[in-house]
Amino acid sequence: MNRVVHPIEQESFRRLRARLDTSHLPPLTRAVVERVIHSAADLDYATDLVMDESELEKAHTALHTGAPVVVDVEMVAAGITRRETVCRLKDARSGPGMTRSAHAIRLAYEDVGPGALWVIGCAPTALEELLKLDASPALVIGLPVGFVGAAESKAALRESGLPAVSNVSEKGGSAVAAAALNALLYHPVPKFEETS
Numbered sequence: 001m002n003r004v005v006h007p008i009e010q011e012s013f014r015r016l017r018a019r020l021d022t023s024h025l026p027p028l029t030r031a032v033v034e035r036v037i038h039s040a041a042d043l044d045y046a047t048d049l050v051m052d053e054s055e056l057e058k059a060h061t062a063l064h065t066g067a068p069v070v071v072d073v074e075m076v077a078a079g080i081t082r083r084e085t086v087c088r089l090k091d092a093r094s095g096p097g098m099t100r101s102a103h104a105i106r107l108a109y110e111d112v113g114p115g116a117l118w119v120i121g122c123a124p125t126a127l128e129e130l131l132k133l134d135a136s137p138a139l140v141i142g143l144p145v146g147f148v149g150a151a152e153s154k155a156a157l158r159e160s161g162l163p164a165v166s167n168v169s170e171k172g173g174s175a176v177a178a179a180a181l182n183a184l185l186y187h188p189v190p191k192f193e194e195t196s
Contacts, residue, residue, distance in 0.1 A: 003082075003186055012038055020046055028056035031183040032165060039079075039179035040171075048167040055163035056184065059117060059139035064189050067138050068112040069181065071119045072101055072126040079178025080119070082185050086111055102129035109133050117141070117184075121177025124149035131160055140164045141180045143172035 013034065020043050022030045029051055036045045063069070063083075070086045071077045077085045088111065092104035101123035114136035120127045124144045130137075131153075142157040142164055144150045154166040165180050 009038075016043075019043060022046070026053040028060060028184065028187060029053050031187045032056065032180050035179040035183035035186075036176045039175045040173075042171070044169075045167065045171075045176070048169050048171065049165065050158060050167060051165045052163070055139065056165075059163060060184050060187060060189075062115065062138035063117055063181075063184050068116040069119060070105075070108045070112055070116050071121070071177075072104065072144075073122040073174060075174035076119050076121040076178050079175055080181055080185070082182070085119075086116075098129075099123065099125040101126040105129040106133070109135055117181065119177050119181050120144050121172060121174040124153035127153040127157060131156055131162075137162060139184075140166075141177050142166045143177040143180065145172035146170060 016034060016037055022034055025033060032051060033046055033049055036049060037043055068086055069080065069083055073089055074087055077087050086108050088107035089100065089104040091107055092100045094100040094103065102125045105126045106129060115138055117139045118130055118137050119141045120130065121143050124146060127142045127144055130140065140157060140162050142154050143166065144153060147170055150170045150172060157164050157166050
């Protein structure tokens, strides 16, 4: 199913590319960088984001072959318009030593098991909880925002060795996390020629 791109979005990307040369980036990295920048109108993401093209390729394949997508909050889910997502925040409860966001991650993992794509755009504690689980994710988009724990949780994600999209600064949020996932959703699936 081809996505129809609105003329406003086309013009926005034209202007982005006029201000920032992304042509040297590998295809999926470029897609993520551009869509994140587009979502925030913040060119600094070009040097703030951290990802690996080979991990993005594997995640792209997983996403397009039906791997579940888990989000930490409904605001992230609202930004992902072409795919159903799992969000258990409404069912979660906080308790001693565990935030509601962290509990929601545990509940979601019980639902989806290993191999999911996780999109964390709000709560650093959600990302911290995911790192405690043996989730074997296809990809973790870890872009929580805030002055308390956000940069630290993203550093822990990078140190974990899990396949990930993160950023170094305290910036992030639901819109940029959804944008990173959408970049993979919107990127075409390669068509392999049949061999005879």
